[in-house]
Amino acid sequence: MNWQEIVDWASTPGGIAVWLTLALGLFFGTLLISVDRRMRLGREAALIALLAAVASASRVLFAALPNVQPVTLFILMIGLHLGARRATAVAMLTALLSNMALGHGPWTFYQAIAWALVGSSSALLRPLLVNWDGTKVRIIPMAILAFIWGFLFDWIVSMSALAIYQSFEAFLTFILAGLIFDAMHAFGNVLFTIWLAPSLHSLLWLHRRHEAGRWHQELPNDTVAREVFISDGNASQEQQKDPFSEITRLDGDG
């Protein structure tokens, strides 16, 4: 097989499915290895486990409603607070755990990749999704992002169909057939954002604030900057002398 044949094959549906899957798999595999190597605290391992367990439980809980589940929002919030790498770890564990109850298939891999992308997107778009000091989540941008991911997520998971059918037509049919379900996912995401995002945000923010200590200092930069500014301000206010203290009254009344 010469180079030209490989290039030709790479533009076929089967080829696209293979190289895209490999590229994404390698990229997120690298992120996972990096999370694994960096993990030094049992609490970090347990936090990732808990978030994955909660996301999986919520997915199983809403299994009766077709394609309506809060996992996408959970992963968006985790990406926002804990960054792309840990969101990738949670995404992978969530796909593994929830499919233990709902059934594994080729989609497990694509779900993990799609949720990893979801988490990475919110980590990258953090400045747009939280207010100036990171204490509140902006509901409208978050809802728009969650709505877009409702469709994108399902299309990425549908890549398994591209790999199986090896035909653009069958893939498009697959996507068209699932549009109603994609819309349900998207609208479900918006509803979950309105319902859960503010309290989930404050909980994760409080948790991070609570955890910040000698062995684990990873508060958001804006929070640290704000606190330093406020404490400096307080200190300088304390040191400020009475501006009139060194002025002597010339009329002799003082």
Next chain:
Amino acid sequence: MVGFLTIFKWVRVWLPLSILYGLILLYFSGTENWLDIILLISKLVTALLGMQILTWSVPPSDVVRSFEWFLPRLGVSLAIALRLVPRLEESAKWRLETLEERGFVESDSRIKNLRTRASIWPGWLADSLDHAHDLGDAVQSRGLLAPRRWRHGIFRRTWQFALGEEIREDGIHPHNFSDSVQLGLDIEIRLPEGRPIGRHKQLLKGGNIVLLRGPSGSGKSSLLRLIAGVSPWQHPVTVHGKAQLSGHPILGEVDISEGPFEDAISCWIPQDPDRHGIAESVQREFNIARRLSGPWSQQEMLESLREWRLLDKLDSKPEHLSDGEQQRLLLAAHLDRAQPVWLLDEADVHLDEEGFIQLGKAVVKHRARGGLVIVVAHRHARWARIADIEMEIGKNEQPHDYPSVWVDRGEEVGTPPQNDLFSHNLKPVRSGDLVLVQGANGSGKTTLLREWSSDAGLPWLPTSPDRRLLGMTVKEELILQHPILYENSLLEEDTSVTGRAAELESLQSSLLGELGLSHLSMDTPVHDLSTGERRRLSLLPLFMKSPPILLLDEIDHGLDDQTLSHLLAQINHKRQSGCAVVITSHSPDLTAWAKVCGGRVWRIEMGELTEVKN
């Protein structure tokens, strides 16, 4: 093994979906392709079923084990997640039960019920986070994140793998520590605002049992956490100074303040055994524990289980064991003879007398090997007999006498349940009665209270206060303690509180004062409160409801003498106002108190309840 019924259930869901999908494909691609589409769908269904059978056939623990080969630390995360899923479910059940007990689901409107149930999820998630912290600390202290130390090189391991042989990990063999074990402390523990809660300057040598005493919140558990090498801020605290451990079998000299450590630096048995067990089965708990301390042998596990009277629980899941049994399982699996320092944080609270004797034997043996044992205990009468050194933290207060009061018994208010589980010939409980229920671990004391509660519609308080706390902050918790208060909180903020809601608010605030909780800030997260404060906060709705019988499970757990005597005074007060009180406990001190108060003592054995004569 996959059964016929499981496959039938799977087919019932997936076959109609596949047919539907085939019909959609037919609609879009034209009817002339029907044969191709049937072929495609049948291939798809076969592939799915094959994959599903594979999923069913591989147990989750095998998935974890294979995962650990590639991503060892995320493998630990997966193991914890598998353990957490049933616990999250259990925690949600406790919360729904609490809502029901507080009268929240009596409304006719389903939407209202749903809204109320939805309102408890932040508290549930906050509790789950706290629980995950506990599991994370257990992982850290047991060194499970440390890289594995293989007994053989990579080539020999590959060869063993190819031959299907067991690949062994190296461990530390138990040995005598001679006089090498020393723990030097020169540290101060401070609260976030800078207030010190503990100053320690001691040199503790191996071959001693040290009993650490002090009131709640004096920093005993934080000190033990620090020595165990886990985050000391279970509640936010910072540590200043140095702590040096010498005689560690792997690390030799350890400066504990340089933590965290990947290796286990001591053997730490924390409070609340139901929150610190990692594995999903009794056998795997042993496997995990022995993974680091040496080669695991089944014989050793069986002998240890027999010593701790857990042999019949080998096939049980840890969450199905009673608190006492879970405590014994943690001790049996994790008391690591290779570690020079043992830290026992109220490890005996759930143990019956026989269990405590077993623990005492293990501790004395460890002392004889030259190990150092540090014990935190509120009911220290048991430990004082074998402790070599007693260390006082915080204010040196005289031991409190529990307040005793003689209450005249009134009319009959109930009898314990008689069903398949329990039988008895006891006289009925009368108003003002005090009943203390005793029994060995696993004899069914908690089950008795639960059954009694569901039979007679009485509220009861389980051992762990977290099971009866619904809110994320103190304010949320207080609102969720009564449906009327909750309804009132949903109204506009400027609406003035009147009628029943105002009465309840005033009752609640006076009870807060009586229980010594009026100092609490409303914005404090519930899990930042001390065990004693959480216990009293969870008792508040029971006092508000004033049931004819108060059912309280191990009321003394996690409380210092002063807090406990304060709480017992409140209980006496309730008795005087005509309420009967039923308490379960292993504590000899509480038994003595019950007798002095003219209380009755019941004993459970094999489901038979009998009255113990004075």
